[in-house]
Amino acid sequence: MITIEELKRIKEEQRPILEKRLIEQGNVNINEDGSIVLNGDYYKKQVRIALKNCGIIDPNNIKEYIAVDGYFALANCLINKKAKDIIEDMKASGLRGRGGAGFPTGRKWETAFLYDADQKYMICNADEGDPGAFMDRSILENDPHSVLEGMAIGGYSIGADKGFIYVRAEYPLAVRRLRAAIDQAKELGLLGNNILGTGFNFDIELRLGSGAFVCGEGTALIESIEGKRGMPRTKIYRTAHKGLWEKPTIINNVETFANVPVIFQKGVDWFRSIGTEKSPGTKVFALVGKVENAGLVEVPMGTTLREIVFDIGGGTQNGKEFKSVQTGGPSGGCIPANLIDTSVDFESLDKIGSIMGSGGMVVMDENTCMVDIARYFLDFTVDESCGKCVPCREGTKRMLETLDKIVSGKGEEEDIEKLESLSETITLGSLCGLGQTAANPVITTLKYFRDEYEAHIQDKKCPAGACVDLVEYFITDKCIGCGACARACPVDCISGAKKELHVIDQDRCIKCGACMEACPPKISAVIKR
Amino acid sequence: MSDVRLMIDGQEVVVSSETSILEAAKQIGIEIPALCYDPNLEIEAACRLCLVEIEGSNKLQTSCSTRVKEGMVVHTQSEKVVKTRKDILQLLLDSHPNDCLTCQKAGECLLQKYAYDYDLKFRVHDGAMRPQLLDTSSPYILKDNAKCILCGKCVKTCAQVSDRQVLTFAERGYETYIALDANQTLETSSCVSCNRCVTVCPVGALVDKRALGKLRSWDGSSRVINCKRCDYGCEFEIVSKDKKNIAVLAKPPTNGRPLCLKGRLNTELEYIDEPEVPYRKISGKFEETTWSKALSLDGLLEKFEKMDSLKGKTREE
Ligand SMILES: Cc1cc2nc3c(=O)[nH]c(=O)nc-3n(C[C@H](O)[C@H](O)[C@H](O)COP(=O)(O)O)c2cc1C
Ligand code: SF4
Numbered sequence: 001m002i003t004i005e006e007l008k009r010i011k012e013e014q015r016p017i018l019e020k021r022l023i024e025q026g027n028v029n030i031n032e033d034g035s036i037v038l039n040g041d042y043y044k045k046q047v048r049i050a051l052k053n054c055g056i057i058d059p060n061n062i063k064e065y066i067a068v069d070g071y072f073a074l075a076n077c078l079i080n081k082k083a084k085d086i087i088e089d090m091k092a093s094g095l096r097g098r099g100g101a102g103f104p105t106g107r108k109w110e111t112a113f114l115y116d117a118d119q120k121y122m123i124c125n126a127d128e129g130d131p132g133a134f135m136d137r138s139i140l141e142n143d144p145h146s147v148l149e150g151m152a153i154g155g156y157s158i159g160a161d162k163g164f165i166y167v168r169a170e171y172p173l174a175v176r177r178l179r180a181a182i183d184q185a186k187e188l189g190l191l192g193n194n195i196l197g198t199g200f201n202f203d204i205e206l207r208l209g210s211g212a213f214v215c216g217e218g219t220a221l222i223e224s225i226e227g228k229r230g231m232p233r234t235k236i237y238r239t240a241h242k243g244l245w246e247k248p249t250i251i252n253n254v255e256t257f258a259n260v261p262v263i264f265q266k267g268v269d270w271f272r273s274i275g276t277e278k279s280p281g282t283k284v285f286a287l288v289g290k291v292e293n294a295g296l297v298e299v300p301m302g303t304t305l306r307e308i309v310f311d312i313g314g315g316t317q318n319g320k321e322f323k324s325v326q327t328g329g330p331s332g333g334c335i336p337a338n339l340i341d342t343s344v345d346f347e348s349l350d351k352i353g354s355i356m357g358s359g360g361m362v363v364m365d366e367n368t369c370m371v372d373i374a375r376y377f378l379d380f381t382v383d384e385s386c387g388k389c390v391p392c393r394e395g396t397k398r399m400l401e402t403l404d405k406i407v408s409g410k411g412e413e414e415d416i417e418k419l420e421s422l423s424e425t426i427t428l429g430s431l432c433g434l435g436q437t438a439a440n441p442v443i444t445t446l447k448y449f450r451d452e453y454e455a456h457i458q459d460k461k462c463p464a465g466a467c468v469d470l471v472e473y474f475i476t477d478k479c480i481g482c483g484a485c486a487r488a489c490p491v492d493c494i495s496g497a498k499k500e501l502h503v504i505d506q507d508r509c510i511k512c513g514a515c516m517e518a519c520p521p522k523i524s525a526v527i528k529r
Numbered sequence: 530m531s532d533v534r535l536m537i538d539g540q541e542v543v544v545s546s547e548t549s550i551l552e553a554a555k556q557i558g559i560e561i562p563a564l565c566y567d568p569n570l571e572i573e574a575a576c577r578l579c580l581v582e583i584e585g586s587n588k589l590q591t592s593c594s595t596r597v598k599e600g601m602v603v604h605t606q607s608e609k610v611v612k613t614r615k616d617i618l619q620l621l622l623d624s625h626p627n628d629c630l631t632c633q634k635a636g637e638c639l640l641q642k643y644a645y646d647y648d649l650k651f652r653v654h655d656g657a658m659r660p661q662l663l664d665t666s667s668p669y670i671l672k673d674n675a676k677c678i679l680c681g682k683c684v685k686t687c688a689q690v691s692d693r694q695v696l697t698f699a700e701r702g703y704e705t706y707i708a709l710d711a712n713q714t715l716e717t718s719s720c721v722s723c724n725r726c727v728t729v730c731p732v733g734a735l736v737d738k739r740a741l742g743k744l745r746s747w748d749g750s751s752r753v754i755n756c757k758r759c760d761y762g763c764e765f766e767i768v769s770k771d772k773k774n775i776a777v778l779a780k781p782p783t784n785g786r787p788l789c790l791k792g793r794l795n796t797e798l799e800y801i802d803e804p805e806v807p808y809r810k811i812s813g814k815f816e817e818t819t820w821s822k823a824l825s826l827d828g829l830l831e832k833f834e835k836m837d838s839l840k841g842k843t844r845e846e
C-alpha cells in the first residue's frame with residue numbers, strides 16, 4: 001500500500017529526471033510555477049488543461065505523471081475531503097461535460113451521490129466516433145493516468161468502487177496505454193483496494209467498443225457493456241438512478257475526466273477564471289479540413305472561431321477564400337464566414353444552430369460545396385443510425401436520397417421544402433441524440449447557404465465546382481491547338497485540328513479533369529464551369 | 530405511489546403517479562396511436578407515433594414512456610403532434626409494399642388503420658424500399674420482411690420465454706431487419722412455432738400460415754377458448770364461417786402464458802372440422818406427421834384401445 005509520503009518521494013525523485021529529459025529534448029518551456037508547456041507559436045496561443053501533459057510526459061511511466069503532480073488531487077480528495085465536498089467543488093467549478101451536450105458534471109454526480117444503492121458505477125465514454133475527431137484518443141494515448149485519476153475522484157464522490165472505460169477497438173494504442181496505466185496504478189496501490197490507506201476501493205476495467213458510432217450514446221453504451229445490441233434505450237429512469245445493470249451509473253467523457261484532477265490541484269477559482277461565466281474552462285478541438293495548421297487546439301471557452309481558425313490555425317490553405325466552419329461533427333452545423341466572430345461556448349454555438357459537440361472543427365473554403373457537405377454528414381448518419389426508431393431510420397435515408405438527387409442535378413423545386421419538413425420531424429421525433437441532431441448539417445446549410453441549393457436545383461450548377469455531375473469542362477478560345485488535352489482524355493472525346501480550337505464532346509465527357517491538367521499552365525485554356 | 534391530477538386534451542384525469550401518459554389517456558377514452566407499445570412488453574418507444582406535446586416543453590415526448598406528473602397539461606392532437614405523426618406514418622408507408630388487397634392482415638393491421646385515421650396513402654417514389662425477403666419455410670408461420678415496420682414486439686415476446694429467444698435485430702439503419710438466430714429460417718432456426726410473435730405483430734410481417742387464404746379478418750365469427758393441453762390454458766380464437774370451424778388463431782399470451790405448438794394442434798384437432806395435416810420439426814426440417822405423433826399420443830392410443838377392449842370384456846363376462 002502506497003502512502004502520501006511515498007507519493008511525494010516518487011515525485012521528488014522523478015521530477016529532476018523528467019526535467020533533464022525535457023531540457024535535452026529542447027521542445028518545452030518550464031515555467032516558474034513549475035508548469036511545463038510545449039514551445040512554438042501554435043501552442044503559445046492555447047491554454048492547455050486537458051492536454052497539459054500531452055507530448056510532455058511518457059505515458060508509459062506512471063512516475064512521470066506523478067512528477068507533474070499526478071495522483072495528488074486524488075490523494076488530497078481521499079484524505080482531506082468528504083464525498084459531499086467534492087460534489088460541491090465540482091458544482092462550484094462549473095465544469096460541463098465535454099462529450100457533446102455540456103451537462104454540468106457536478107450536478108450529474110450529485111444525482112448519483114444522493115441515490116442510495118449497494119453498487120454504483122463510473123463509466124468513461126471513450127467511444128469517440130465523430131469522423132475526424134481525435135481529441136479523446138490523444139488524451140488516452142498521451143496522458144491515460146489523468147483519466148484514471150479523474151474517474152477515481154468521481155468514483156469516491158458518488159460512492160462507486162467500480163469503473164469501466166468503454167473504448168473504441170479501433171484505438172489499439174490507446175487500449176494498450178490504458179491497460180499499462182491501469183496495471184501500473186494498481187501495482188503502486190493508486191487503484192484497487194484500500195487506496196492510500198483510506199479504505200477506498202476503486203477498480204477500472206476496459207470494455208472494447210464494437211465500432212458503432214451510436215454506442216457512444218450513453219444508454220446504448222450501457223446496453224453494449226451489458227452484452228446486448230448497442231441500441232439507445234428510452235429514458236424512463238435516469239441512468240444516474242438506474243443505469244448499468246440497473247445500478248446508479250455516471251457516464252462522462254474522456255476530456256471531462258481529464259479536467260477533474262486539474263480542478264482539484266489548482267482549485268475551483270483558478271478554473272473559473274478561465275473561459276466564460278456559463279462555460280468555464282477550456283475545450284479541445286480537432287481542427288481539420290482546408291486549414292493551414294491542422295491539429296489539436298485547446299482554448300478557453302469564449303475564444304472566437306476567428307481566433308481558432310485564423311490566429312491558431314493560420315487560415316485557409318493556399319490563400320483560398322474562407323467559406324465556412326463546421327463544428328460538432330455529424331450533429332453540428334455549418335457556420336458561415338459572416339459569423340466567424342461567434343465565441344465558442346455552448347450557448348453561442350447553439351444560438352446559431354450549431355453545437356459544441358465533442359470538438360470536431362472542419363474548415364471549408366470556396367471549393368467546398370455546402371450541399372455536398374450536408375450530404376457527406378448525412379451519409380455518415382444514415383450508416384450509423386441504429387435502426388430502432390422510425391424518424392431516424394427512415395427519415396435520414398429519405399433526406400439522403402433527396403440530397404443525392406440535388407447534387408446529381410435531378411433536384412426539384414419542392415425538394416427544399418421536403419428537406420425542411422423532414423428535418424423538423426426527425427429532430428422532434430427521434431429517440432436519441434443521433435437522430436435528434438442528424439438534420440443539423442442540412443438545417444444550417446439551408447439557412448446560411450440556401451443559394452447554393454437553389455443553384456443546384458434551378459440552374460443545375462454547383463457554384464463551388466465540386467459536384468461532378470453539375471460541372472462541365474470547357475475549352476476557351478485561349479486554346480492554341482496543341483492537342484495535349486486530346487491525348488490526355490481517357491475517353492477520346494476531345495476533337496480539333498492542329499493549331500485550332502479544340503472542343504469537348506460534353507455528352508461523352510466523364511469529367512475526370514485530365515484535360516485541365518494536361519493543358520500547358522501558361523495557356524490554361526481548359527476551365528471548369 | 531400517489532395519485533396525480535393532470536389534463537389531457539382539456540379533460541381532467543386522476544391516476545397513480547406510476548401511470549404512463551398513454552395509459553392515462555386511455556382511461557378517459559383518448560386513444561393515442563402506437564405501433565410498438567404493448568402493455569405486456571418492455572417499453573421501447575421505437576415507433577414514435579405516440580408522441581404528445583406537454584406544455585412547458587418545446588420537445589415532443591413519447592406518451593408510452595413518459596409518466597404522468599401532477600399538473601401536467603398534455604395535448605395529444607396538437608398541430609405539431611399531428612404533423613410529426615403523419616410524417617412518421619408516411620415514412621413507414623414509403624418503405625412498405627402496397628399489398629393491402631391480398632394481405633392476410635388487412636382489416637386488423639395497425640398501419641392500415643392509422644393510415645386511414647390520418648388520411649395517408651402509399652406513394653410512388655424511386656427511393657429505396659425494404660428488400661423482398663419472404664420466409665416460407667414454415668408450415669405454421671409466414672414471415673415477410675418487406676412488410677416489417679421493425680417495432681420489435683416479436684423480438685421481445687419471443688425473448689420472454691427464456692429458452693426461445695429466437696428473434697433478433699440484425700444489421701442497422703435502413704438495412705435493419707428481424708432475423709432468426711444467426712440468420713436462419715423459420716425451419717432451420719430454433720423456432721418452436723409457438724406463434725407468440727404472430728400474435729403481437731401489428732402488420733402483416735408475421736402471419737399464421739394455416740389461416741392463409743381461408744378467411745379475412747372481418748369474415749365469419751369467432752370465440753375465444755382456453756387450451757386444455759396444460760394448466761396455463763393459453764387462449765385461442767376459434768373462427769367459424771358458414772357454420773364450419775375453419776381456423777384456430779393464437780391470442781396474445783398474457784399472465785406468463787407461454788403458447789406452444791402442441792396446444793395449438795390440440796385445439797385444432799378438437800375444434801376444426803377438417804384440420805390440415807400437422808407438421809413436426811425434426812432436426813431443422815419440417816416433416817408431415819400424423820395427429821397422434823404430433824400430439825405425442827402414439828403410446829397412449831394403443832393403451833386406450835387396450836384398456837377399452839379390456840373394459841368391454843369385463844362387462845361381457
Ligand atoms: C449518437 C451519439 C454518440 C455519442 N458519442 C459519444 C462519444 O463518442 N463520446 C462521448 O463522450 N460522448 C458521446 N455522446 C454523448 C454521450 O451520450 C454522453 O452525453 C456523454 O458521454 C456524457 O459525458 P459528458 O457529460 O462528460 O459530456 C454521444 C451521444 C450520441 C447521441
Ligand atoms: S435516433 Fe437513430 S440511432 Fe437513435 S435510437 Fe433512433 S434509430 Fe437509433
Ligand code: SF4
Pocket residue numbers: 670686687693694695696719720721722723724725726727
Ligand atoms: S414462433 Fe415462437 S419461438 Fe418461433 S419466433 Fe415466434 S415467438 Fe419465437
Ligand code: SF4
Pocket residue numbers: 676677678679680681682683684707726729730731732734735
Ligand atoms: S415482424 Fe411484426 S412484430 Fe416483428 S418487428 Fe416486424 S412488424 Fe414488429
